[in-house]
Every structure is written in structure tokens, then in C-alpha cells.
Amino acid sequence: MTEPDGVDVWTVHLDRDVDAARWLGEAELRRAAAVGDPDGRRRFVAAHAALNGILAGLLDLRPTALPLRREPCGRPYLPGSSLHFSLAHAGERAVIAVAGREVGVDLDRPRPGLDPRRMAARFFTPAEAARVAAAGTGAYAVYLRLWTRKEACVKAAGARLALGLRLPVPGVATGAVVRDPSGRLPGDYFLRDLPDHDVFRGAVALAGAHPAACHHHEFRRDLRRKP
Numbered sequence: 141m142t143e144p145d146g147v148d149v150w151t152v153h154l155d156r157d158v159d160a161a162r163w164l165g166e167a168e169l170r171r172a173a174a175v176g177d178p179d180g181r182r183r184f185v186a187a188h189a190a191l192n193g194i195l196a197g198l199l200d201l202r203p204t205a206l207p208l209r210r211e212p213c214g215r216p217y218l219p220g221s222s223l224h225f226s227l228a229h230a231g232e233r234a235v236i237a238v239a240g241r242e243v244g245v246d247l248d249r250p251r252p253g254l255d256p257r258r259m260a261a262r263f264f265t266p267a268e269a270a271r272v273a274a275a276g277t278g279a280y281a282v283y284l285r286l287w288t289r290k291e292a293c294v295k296a297a298g299a300r301l302a303l304g305l306r307l308p309v310p311g312v313a314t315g316a317v318v319r320d321p322s323g324r325l326p327g328d329y330f331l332r333d334l335p336d337h338d339v340f341r342g343a344v345a346l347a348g349a350h351p352a353a354c355h356h357h358e359f360r361r362d363l364r365r366k367p
Contacts, residue, residue, distance in 0.1 A: 147243055147344055147352050149334060152190040152234040152359040154183045163189040163196075163203035187234040190359050191227050194236055198223060215298045226295050228342070235334065235342055236359070242347035244295025246288040249339045256283035263305040284341035285333065292345035293318055293329045317349045 160182075164172065168188050175181040192203035199206070199221065210216050217224070225238045228247040237245035256279045260272035268286050275282040286309055294304035303324045310316050315332040328349040334342035335356065346352050 145240065145350060145352055146355055147237055147239040147346055148355045148357060149245065149344055150190070150194055150236045150238075150357045150359045151337070152187060152229075152236060153232065154186040154229065154234055155232040160185040160189040163192045165192075165204050165206070165208065167208070168192075183229060183232065183234075187227060187229045187236075190234065191225065191236050194238065194359070195223065195225065198238065211298060213298045213300075215295070226292075226344075228291075228295075230340060233337065233340055235344075237344050239346055239352070242296050242298070243344065244292040244297070244346075245334075245342065245344045246291035246295065247334070247340055247342040248284050248288050248291075249341070250280050250284070256280045259283065260286070265306055265308050268308070281341065285343075288341050288343040289318075289331055289333070289345070292343040293325065293331060296329055296345040296347050297325055297327065299325055312343075315351055318345070 164185065172181055172185050175184050192206055195206055196203040207219055208216050209219055222240055223238055224241055224243045225236065226243050226245040227234065227236050228245050230247045230249045233247060235245050235247045237243045257273050260269040260283055264286060272279050272283045289309040289312065290304045290307050291301060293307055294301050307320050307325055309318055309331065312331045313333045315330060318329045318331045327347060329345045329347060330349060330352055331343060331345045332354055334344060344354060
């Protein structure tokens with residue numbers, strides 16, 4: 141990584157030629173086989189192969205030699221490593237965040253049949269629901285911005301999404317400290333938006349109030365250090 145207190149975020153294009161299944165361990169291959177939809181399985185494999193390629197490059201290991209484990213909440217980690225990481229994907233796009241402290245990243249895009257105003261009224265704070273309702277034709281973009289901020293914090297906390305839906309998230313394009321006044325999601329989180337890509341919106345959050353620079357990368361096959 142470029143600096144100890146920063147966060148590195150890679151964009152992965154899942155519809156490109158990502159060397160895939162041979163970068164996965166046995167547990168990941170079993171998870172991939174359980175995905176019933178062929179396109180969903182392909183995207184799962186490509187996204188996790190890219191994650192393994194990035195981590196392997198940083199640790200100078202083979203992608204299949206990564207000692208990945210999962211916490212009881214399901215969050216993956218590397219025993220004995222100071223690297224923390226998070227993966228999110230939507231459609232043919234994925235983002236992978238790596239940092240020196242707990243990190244969460246989220247990515248989303250508009251989905252047919254979903255009403256952003258109704259979802260915001262049901263799950264967000266009243267002030268946030270009002271922002272979405274007042275956004276006119278931009279309601280979906282505002283909704284996705286708020287949703288991904290909340291989910292990034294939840295993933296950094298290793299918590300369930302239900303605990304973070306009422307988390308108030310301010311405008312944080314360049315970074316802000318977020319905390320839950322209700323205490324349902326404990327701790328402070330440094331939160332910032334990811335750059336917009338077409339219809340995609342995303343956010344990254346790190347545990348703690350200390351600011352972090354965000355460094356953006358495009359995933360490339362030549363990140364591999366070992367075959």
C-alpha cells in the first residue's frame with residue numbers, strides 16, 4: 141500500500157478477462173459452485189480471483205496460498221496479517237479495499253423495480269428520506285449514495301446491515317467521521333465517497349476517527365507476483 145494510514149481501492153471490471161478459477165482456494169470454489177445463476181457464478185469467481193490476486197501481490201504469496209478465514213459474522217480475514225480488506229460488487233463492476241485497519245467498501249447501481257423514495261422512507265432517517273424525495277430525477281443517485289455509505293460502515297464494523305440503516309451519514313465526498321447516536325453501531329468510522337462511475341455509486345469506511353487518504357487503482361492481471 142502507498143501509505144500506512146491510507147486505504148487503497150481497486151476497481152475490477154468483471155466482464156474483462158480476469159484469470160479466475162485457478163486463483164481460488166477450495167472453500168471459495170465451493171461457494172462459487174453454490175451460486176445457481178451462471179452469470180452470478182462467473183462474477184463471483186472473477187471478483188474473488190481479483191481479491192486473491194491483489195492480496196497475494198501485497199503479501200508475496202500465491203493466490204491459492206492465502207490463509208483466508210472467516211469471522212463468525214462472515215467477514216473474511218488473514219490470520220497474522222495486518223492487512224484488512226473488503227469486497228463489493230454490483231453487476232459487472234467490483235471494488236476491493238485494502239487498509240491497515242478494519243475497512244468496509246460498498247458499491248451499488250440502480251435496479252429495475254426498486255423505488256428509491258419508498259426504500260428511503262422505510263429504512264433511512266427522516267432527514268435522509270426527505271433528501272431522496274426532494275431529489276426529483278436524481279432520487280436514485282442520492283439514495284444509492286446514502287445506502288452505500290451506510291453499508292460501508294456496517295462492513296467496517298463487521299455487523300449486520302439492519303444495524304446501520306438508520307445510521308445518519310452526512311455528505312462525505314472528501315471524508316467525514318460518522319458515529320451512530322443510538323449506539324446500535326458502535327464506534328467511529330472515517331467515511332468517504334468513491335468516484336462516480338457511470339450509474340455506479342460507492343463508499344469506503346475505516347474504523348476509527350483518524351482521516352485516511354484514498355488511493356484508486358484499476359485492477360490489472362500483472363498484479364500477480366506468483367502463478
